[in-house]
Amino acid sequence: MRLVVDLNRCQGYAQCAFLAPDVFAMHGEESLVYNPQAEQEQRERVARAVAACPVQAITADGLDGCAGGTSDAAH
């Protein structure tokens, strides 16, 4: 899956790094580093991170049609 973080919007709250630590990580106090080609098995965690980001800075492709629909619970 592909994902993009709008780093202009990102405030470094680190919610995403907390929820999907294999995909997002804080680098220093405020800068976020992330894997733009996250593994499919990270999809559920990424969905949670997308939902949890206070400024909606994360956009991810491939979250729709998630088998089992577990990501819907986060909305």
Ligand code: SF4
């Ligand atoms: S949760 Fe949102 S604001 Fe916080 S570090 Fe992640 S992308 Fe940035």
